[in-house]
Amino acid sequence: MRRLGLLAPTSLYLVIFFGVPLLILLAMSVFRTNGFEVTPAFDLSNYGLALGDPLYRHVLVNTVIVGLITAAITLLMAWPLCYIATFVFPRHRETLFFLVLLSLFGGYLVRIYAWRTILGNEGIVNQTLMALGLIDEPLTFLLNSRFAVIVTLANFLVPLAVLPIFSSMQNLRPELLEAARDLGAGRWRMHRTVTLPLTLPGLRTGFAFAFVLAAGDYVTPSLVGGTSGLMIGNVVASQFTLAMNWPFGAALAFVLMAVVVLMYVLITTITRLALR
Amino acid sequence: MGESRTAPGRGGTVRYRPRRRGFTTVRAGVITVSICLVLAGCSSAGPSATTSTSPDASEPGATTPALGGTINWMGFEGEDGGDLPKAWLAENNLTLKVTSTPQSDMVIAQAKLGNVIDVASVNNGYLPVLAKAGLLTPLDLSRIPNAADLFQVLKDVDWAKDSQGRIVAIPMLWGDGPTVYNPEKVSQLPTSPLQLADPEWKGRLVWLDDPYYPLWVFAGALGYSEPSCLTQEELAKVGEALRPAIKNGVAIAGSFGELADYLVRGDADLSPQGWEAMLGMASEKGVTLKYGTIPGMNAGWSDSYVIPTTVANIDAAYAFIDYMLSPEINAQLATNLASGVSNEKAYPLLSPDMQQLYDYTIVRDPSSPVKIPVYVPPTDNPACASPADWAKMWSSLKV
Numbered sequence: 001m002r003r004l005g006l007l008a009p010t011s012l013y014l015v016i017f018f019g020v021p022l023l024i025l026l027a028m029s030v031f032r033t034n035g036f037e038v039t040p041a042f043d044l045s046n047y048g049l050a051l052g053d054p055l056y057r058h059v060l061v062n063t064v065i066v067g068l069i070t071a072a073i074t075l076l077m078a079w080p081l082c083y084i085a086t087f088v089f090p091r092h093r094e095t096l097f098f099l100v101l102l103s104l105f106g107g108y109l110v111r112i113y114a115w116r117t118i119l120g121n122e123g124i125v126n127q128t129l130m131a132l133g134l135i136d137e138p139l140t141f142l143l144n145s146r147f148a149v150i151v152t153l154a155n156f157l158v159p160l161a162v163l164p165i166f167s168s169m170q171n172l173r174p175e176l177l178e179a180a181r182d183l184g185a186g187r188w189r190m191h192r193t194v195t196l197p198l199t200l201p202g203l204r205t206g207f208a209f210a211f212v213l214a215a216g217d218y219v220t221p222s223l224v225g226g227t228s229g230l231m232i233g234n235v236v237a238s239q240f241t242l243a244m245n246w247p248f249g250a251a252l253a254f255v256l257m258a259v260v261v262l263m264y265v266l267i268t269t270i271t272r273l274a275l276r
Numbered sequence: 277m278g279e280s281r282t283a284p285g286r287g288g289t290v291r292y293r294p295r296r297r298g299f300t301t302v303r304a305g306v307i308t309v310s311i312c313l314v315l316a317g318c319s320s321a322g323p324s325a326t327t328s329t330s331p332d333a334s335e336p337g338a339t340t341p342a343l344g345g346t347i348n349w350m351g352f353e354g355e356d357g358g359d360l361p362k363a364w365l366a367e368n369n370l371t372l373k374v375t376s377t378p379q380s381d382m383v384i385a386q387a388k389l390g391n392v393i394d395v396a397s398v399n400n401g402y403l404p405v406l407a408k409a410g411l412l413t414p415l416d417l418s419r420i421p422n423a424a425d426l427f428q429v430l431k432d433v434d435w436a437k438d439s440q441g442r443i444v445a446i447p448m449l450w451g452d453g454p455t456v457y458n459p460e461k462v463s464q465l466p467t468s469p470l471q472l473a474d475p476e477w478k479g480r481l482v483w484l485d486d487p488y489y490p491l492w493v494f495a496g497a498l499g500y501s502e503p504s505c506l507t508q509e510e511l512a513k514v515g516e517a518l519r520p521a522i523k524n525g526v527a528i529a530g531s532f533g534e535l536a537d538y539l540v541r542g543d544a545d546l547s548p549q550g551w552e553a554m555l556g557m558a559s560e561k562g563v564t565l566k567y568g569t570i571p572g573m574n575a576g577w578s579d580s581y582v583i584p585t586t587v588a589n590i591d592a593a594y595a596f597i598d599y600m601l602s603p604e605i606n607a608q609l610a611t612n613l614a615s616g617v618s619n620e621k622a623y624p625l626l627s628p629d630m631q632q633l634y635d636y637t638i639v640r641d642p643s644s645p646v647k648i649p650v651y652v653p654p655t656d657n658p659a660c661a662s663p664a665d666w667a668k669m670w671s672s673l674k675v
Contacts, residue, residue, distance in 0.1 A: 033664070034655070036381055036384050036385075036402075036405050036409075036655060036663065037384075037388060037409060037655075038385070038388070055668065055671065055672050055675065058675060059671070059675060062675070116541070117541075120541050120542070120543050121541070121542050121543050122541060122542045122543075140479055140526070143526075143543065144526045144527045144543070222485075222528075222530055223530075223534075225527075226525075226526060226527050226528075227483070227522050227523055227525045227526070227527065227528055227673075227674060228523070228674065228675060229674075230671060230674040230675050234671075234674070235671055238485075238487070238667060238670075238671065239667070241378065241379055241381065242379070242381075242485075242486075242487050242667055242670075243487065243663060243664050243666075243667030243668075244379075244381040244384070244385070244663070245664050245667070246385075248664070
């Protein structure tokens, strides 16, 4: 009972500021809208439109693709980083970990604008390549493209993915790796059969962080996605503002939530089976 | 309130307002959360919590009673006047409770929920929606003496009236929507919006995130006589005409500041939708921009004060509107927000820079080719594609 009491403040906070608004949003998603007027009703047509309309399906698929690619790149950068910090430079791992976290202090928007400066026509990358004579014209695909969205998101998400992976790697005893090598396992087999399975909880959490945040993001595609980088978060935001179709916006938000949960379950199941 | 900005080549200082049209992406998340809080607040308070009074416009000339209490104001950031009305409010024992919104749709939502709003600032495109929903109080102009000094055009605009022809809105500020460009990269503006779809503009444009205006402009350019009332088929045709122009763009920006940023950084050459204050933003970074007009693409905008039917302090609401429309205050408000004044007597009080910022024949001369139209599609005409249809079309252009 006392333990439950300790949970009370957090639970109360979550119920009031997350549960209740979520329920209101759920109720809103079955309301109707006439012009700019929202009318209480029980109408599932918003979900029908969100899932059935080719435009929104296309945007949803695009969102999932961007989320998956971003999460994959994030993990591909975060996992080796954690491995190197833990096993190659064990004495400096805390310093390396701190340096990774330090990049989080820069702020989200600042980082997006920094990437705009780096990837723009007159940015560092293009100017360097032109100065070296490797290109004559700026590479326009660097900014205002899906590439820019993924690069920017991955840069922001790596430190977040590092947190759980680094944590899970601290429980991995070096003797296990040595034993694997002593028993004749090559580097790849050692990672596949020992390191990866034992750090899977951290990888899963890292994936969840990266995928959920990337798929739900709408600021990055707005700022560096160009004229074709629409993601479902942008559509949700526009329904709540420009179109003022709150019920449809709410339905889209729940569809996105369902897709994210589904993808998480799918990916974790696949990885579990693959590493068995 | 806006920051101080200096318009290039003008020497004067103007303060720029946060953008009013289009979509500020960063704020959308805040809005999403606030919706829930608004609804929660509404459901707990119930309709009875809003001391709604439906004032009768047929009782003109009532003597101004002693003021006092609170004025619940809602509208675009800065249009409450900031510090301007402070002394007046104190003299009249009034408190101004300000709720800033990035879009006029929030006013509609709040009024529909029955929440108290005494005075709201609304973009002219949304006024017909509010009026048709019966959310606006017909105004007794005898209680707003300064309204007699409105510019000729602003005195008699359809969007400020309800279906019975009664005045429901007082224009406070206005402006036009020029095309802003980098003169080093653009020697001549297109002669029609349709030319923006030509390959020569590939990778050179930057658009504002606005689901109505670009479609409205292209509908007009394609010859539709009522560009805000399109059938689904017509909307599809307009969308297809606009698509290559959008794809010629490098980005769809969320604010005028961002538009200026794209032009300053050299990532785009021309912003079809612009605002004169962008020149000041660019000059601070050492870049000279110019503004001009693409024929058929320079519609004006206006923001008006209204008294929603959920007003609780109507005497104070009338007095506040009249005070804010007084020549001195209107001139200062317009200067602070880099906008045009609506009170003709405020014009001489403007600095020469501010007088030159806009072409005042737009509001003086009813025959001016630049109008202040309603480009938000109607919500009550089944023959017309709805705002949701337009928003969907706009989304499809961004895929």
